[in-house]
Amino acid sequence: MLSFDSNDGVSNKQVIKNMVTMPVPKLVSEIMTREIKTLGPNQSFAEVVPLLAGNHIHHIIVVVEGFLVGVLSDRDVYRQLASVSNWNTKKVGEVMITNALTIPPETRLSHAAALMLSRRVNCLPVVGEQGKLVGLITSSDIIGLYKSLQEQLEESEL
Amino acid sequence: MLSFDSNDGVSNKQVIKNMVTMPVPKLVSEIMTREIKTLGPNQSFAEVVPLLAGNHIHHIIVVVEGFLVGVLSDRDVYRQLASVSNWNTKKVGEVMITNALTIPPETRLSHAAALMLSRRVNCLPVVGEQGKLVGLITSSDIIGLYKSLQEQLEESEL
Numbered sequence: 640m641l642s643f644d645s646n647d648g649v650s651n652k653q654v655i656k657n658m659v660t661m662p663v664p665k666l667v668s669e670i671m672t673r674e675i676k677t678l679g680p681n682q683s684f685a686e687v688v689p690l691l692a693g694n695h696i697h698h699i700i701v702v703v704e705g706f707l708v709g710v711l712s713d714r715d716v717y718r719q720l721a722s723v724s725n726w727n728t729k730k731v732g733e734v735m736i737t738n739a740l741t742i743p744p745e746t747r748l749s750h751a752a753a754l755m756l757s758r759r760v761n762c763l764p765v766v767g768e769q770g771k772l773v774g775l776i777t778s779s780d781i782i783g784l785y786k787s788l789q790e791q792l793e794e795s796e797l
Numbered sequence: 798m799l800s801f802d803s804n805d806g807v808s809n810k811q812v813i814k815n816m817v818t819m820p821v822p823k824l825v826s827e828i829m830t831r832e833i834k835t836l837g838p839n840q841s842f843a844e845v846v847p848l849l850a851g852n853h854i855h856h857i858i859v860v861v862e863g864f865l866v867g868v869l870s871d872r873d874v875y876r877q878l879a880s881v882s883n884w885n886t887k888k889v890g891e892v893m894i895t896n897a898l899t900i901p902p903e904t905r906l907s908h909a910a911a912l913m914l915s916r917r918v919n920c921l922p923v924v925g926e927q928g929k930l931v932g933l934i935t936s937s938d939i940i941g942l943y944k945s946l947q948e949q950l951e952e953s954e955l
Contacts, residue, residue, distance in 0.1 A: 663947075665950075665951050695917060713872065714871065714872070717872065717875030717876055717878070718875055720875070720878070747947075747951055748947050748951075749943075749944050749947040749948040749951055752940050752941075752943050752944040752947065753944050756940055756941060756944065759853060778919075778936055779914060781939075781940050781943050782913055782914055782936060782939050782940065783910075783914060784943060785907075785910050785940070785942060785943035785946070786907050786910040786911050786914065788943070788946055788947075788950075789821075789905075789906050789907040789910065789942075789946075790907040792821050792946075793823050793905055793906075793907055
């Protein structure tokens with residue numbers, strides 16, 4: 640991973656000022672997805688596979704009465720398929736990751752991005768004060784934010 | 798995916814100017830990884846599995862004499878493990894994706910991010926004029942760039 644704090648070929652004294660002339664979201668709550676496809680822990684694992692295959696879904700959030708109880712990534716699913724012979728008899732609750740990293744909605748977006756990198760996750764469920772699932776932010780959301788920001792910067796360099 | 802072109806709660810007339818007072822990379826060549834772990838197409842698929850399991854590698858680039866011939870993602874690997882019983886007899890060349898999307902090193906970073914989103918890939922091999930592999934850019938690189946940029950913007954809003 641490369642950061643651009645290094646100054647390869649650029650003098651320390653050279654300060655390039657780039658202008659972003661648009662509102663920039665700062666907090667996860669401003670951009671998180673609020674309508675989330677969820678499953679219950681008692682649903683059959685066999686139901687998950689066509690869901691992942693037929694859509695461009697990489698993460699399934701497992702919820703009981705609005706409370707987050709687990710997360711299932713497509714990697715977890717494929718690993719199970721590869722290693723377990725009786726996977727079609729399993730339930731979502733037996734396969735999901737129960738200690739998923741979550742964030743509150745007022746998390747700074749830079750911190751959400753840092754967490755995705757340091758904890759190697761592509762998806763952060765957003766949990767409110769009452770412990771209920773309120774949203775989801777994924778690496779695709781972050782890449783979309785970067786794209787918009789970078790397009791402005793590429794055009795605006797002074 | 799949400800873009801922040803929308804102006805929820807922000808008047809059209811309100812222009813927030815954010816300053817980025819550092820050099821901002823514009824092209825893929827400025828930040829791509831140049832030292833890449835590659836495999837040959839005749840290597841055994843069985844060699845791939847411990848490589849993916851033991852490292853935090855999600856993509857393996859397949860090269861012959863410096864020319865890119867294919868890409869193998871961990872998703873492809875796990876799918877194979879799940880669907881093929883004789884996977885340990887296969888070769889890398891039989892399993893890899895041969896029509897991987899590639900980009901030239903002078904691609905704008907905003908365009909690389911846009912391609913990752915529209916083509917749903919996390920990894921873009923960078924191929925030079927002579928058709929040889931010269932680098933690699935991944936979604937983690939993009940998230941790292943966003944993090945640095947966003948940290949500055951969160952601190953600098955006027």
